[in-house]
Amino acid sequence: MIKPLAYNIVSSLGFSAQDNYAAVRRGQSGIVPWLDPAGTPIALSHLDREKLQDAFEKQCKPSQKYTEPEQAMLLSASLAVAEAGINPASVRTGFVLSSTKGNIELLGIPDHGLGTERIHLWHTAGLLAAHFNNPNLPLTVTNACISGAAAQIAALKMLENGLYDHVVVTGVDMASDFIVAGFQSFKSLDPERCRPFDARRKGLNIGEAAATIVFGKADGKGISLTRGNVRNDANHISGPSRTGEGLFRALSRTLEDLPRDEIAFICAHGTATSFNDQMEAIAFTRAGLQHTPVFSLKAHFGHTMGAAGVLESIISMKALEDGIILPSLGYEEPGIEGGLNISTATVHTNKRYIIKTLSGFGGCNAALLYQTHS
Amino acid sequence: MKKITAYSRITDSLVILNGKPCEITFSCEPGPGRLAEIYRFLESGYPKFFKMDNLSKAGFLASEMVLRSLHYDMESPDESTAVVFANRSSSLDNDKRFQETISREDYFPSPAVFVYTLPNIVTGEVAIRNKILGETSFFILESFDAEKMMIFVDWAFASAGTRRVLCGWTEYLDGHCDVLVMMVEKESDQGVDYNKQNINNIYIT
Numbered sequence: 252m253i254k255p256l257a258y259n260i261v262s263s264l265g266f267s268a269q270d271n272y273a274a275v276r277r278g279q280s281g282i283v284p285w286l287d288p289a290g291t292p293i294a295l296s297h298l299d300r301e302k303l304q305d306a307f308e309k310q311c312k313p314s315q316k317y318t319e320p321e322q323a324m325l326l327s328a329s330l331a332v333a334e335a336g337i338n339p340a341s342v343r344t345g346f347v348l349s350s351t352k353g354n355i356e357l358l359g360i361p362d363h364g365l366g367t368e369r370i371h372l373w374h375t376a377g378l379l380a381a382h383f384n385n386p387n388l389p390l391t392v393t394n395a396c397i398s399g400a401a402a403q404i405a406a407l408k409m410l411e412n413g414l415y416d417h418v419v420v421t422g423v424d425m426a427s428d429f430i431v432a433g434f435q436s437f438k439s440l441d442p443e444r445c446r447p448f449d450a451r452r453k454g455l456n457i458g459e460a461a462a463t464i465v466f467g468k469a470d471g472k473g474i475s476l477t478r479g480n481v482r483n484d485a486n487h488i489s490g491p492s493r494t495g496e497g498l499f500r501a502l503s504r505t506l507e508d509l510p511r512d513e514i515a516f517i518c519a520h521g522t523a524t525s526f527n528d529q530m531e532a533i534a535f536t537r538a539g540l541q542h543t544p545v546f547s548l549k550a551h552f553g554h555t556m557g558a559a560g561v562l563e564s565i566i567s568m569k570a571l572e573d574g575i576i577l578p579s580l581g582y583e584e585p586g587i588e589g590g591l592n593i594s595t596a597t598v599h600t601n602k603r604y605i606i607k608t609l610s611g612f613g614g615c616n617a618a619l620l621y622q623t624h625s
Numbered sequence: 626m627k628k629i630t631a632y633s634r635i636t637d638s639l640v641i642l643n644g645k646p647c648e649i650t651f652s653c654e655p656g657p658g659r660l661a662e663i664y665r666f667l668e669s670g671y672p673k674f675f676k677m678d679n680l681s682k683a684g685f686l687a688s689e690m691v692l693r694s695l696h697y698d699m700e701s702p703d704e705s706t707a708v709v710f711a712n713r714s715s716s717l718d719n720d721k722r723f724q725e726t727i728s729r730e731d732y733f734p735s736p737a738v739f740v741y742t743l744p745n746i747v748t749g750e751v752a753i754r755n756k757i758l759g760e761t762s763f764f765i766l767e768s769f770d771a772e773k774m775m776i777f778v779d780w781a782f783a784s785a786g787t788r789r790v791l792c793g794w795t796e797y798l799d800g801h802c803d804v805l806v807m808m809v810e811k812e813s814d815q816g817v818d819y820n821k822q823n824i825n826n827i828y829i830t
Binding site: 404414486489497615 | 742749
């Protein structure tokens, strides 16, 4: 078990975990009308570049040029590290970067002048550790949309095995033309705000964000990340399993014999694509979670890719701290065969366990179990 | 005791299985063409191979060699096997191909290319081929590091029910291939001892 010591979220809804959580509680969405590289209307959770740069320069006082994903990453990590009060330069502190595409936008800017190594994820992770004068080799986890969960599982193993005393997990991804064009080519984008689990859901929105959790060893107080597992569907590289195989197995391994009625809620992946949401319903039902309240945060933040697992876990932990089950924004009409208990209003709960799930390309699925001890 | 029960290596010039070079005569220069030649040499009979990007092809072939030499049961779904790969350049080789499809003058993004713009797709390809339902993970490191690879393997073993880990360094960029795949089994009396020195020896060959 490990314990979050501090969190941060940098998104279209604010630059602190508290501001982002408050916006979610108000039912606010950061998703705005946007255009894809071909000029077709889409909806996007867009991070304002001017505000980002201002906040970044104020917080990080950079002495060199940083790209936008690097700015978001460093701002988020720096705010969380300051709040946690840990020594980031210690040999006992580790850094984990979770990202799918990092600086991929540089591929479209041949004369960027930042060197050929800048596009590599290990280089981005190196900048993260270097910013804090950390002497350790940082780790990069890149496991499609479940990266943020896989990164937290890595932190769990690092701390439980005594590799470090503190681990800083930062997730980041931005909506480069590369990513937007790719999802558009898959015809998986909803031109309006997405509707997870709803009958009229048409696809996902891409979201830009960075998010950070600073973990330390659990002390039996507050919230802890208890377990997490990853399992594969062995079915299709870009489509979810029709039996929810990998997610069902990731959940079964993670929940073990925990009575299902002790779980307050599931913060699902809920991308609002037709197949994903249906697959999750099948997996949740198979895992005995058909009555557990479910919500998706994608209509607030969009799909923030490498940041999603970190960002959505933070919002979930804050809801658990408050003893609250959040409503699933964008959901109106039941649209899942077999049915799920989709949360439609803010409800109080005394239950102590919550689940975060994610699924991604390559057939990977992750389940994380958090609990509160107070 | 943990053992490396089989291992393979594919580089620009070499194809090695369990320490022995394969008797394969390349007819083309080093590059993607050689991956197709290895595929034909292995007689895999898996036409989906030709849809894959170069990184997936290389990781897939090295995995085929290891799993076949172990007579791995690819027909029975199995959660006790994990696939944990790492590399330096992520999916950059294929990312460049996708970038070409969205250059301003000729905008036509291809979903078939886009799907391979994630490095962990190769772990999914190996899982699909062999009905592996265990953990699949992908990590990025600046360069090959046996010690780090062993840490990743240990993490996978810590996930309940995992008995063997197909572990790989799968690097492919700009026509250059540097792949090592090895099967690490939790309890086996056969194979090579699972330690840093042996892993480095396999990599150096």
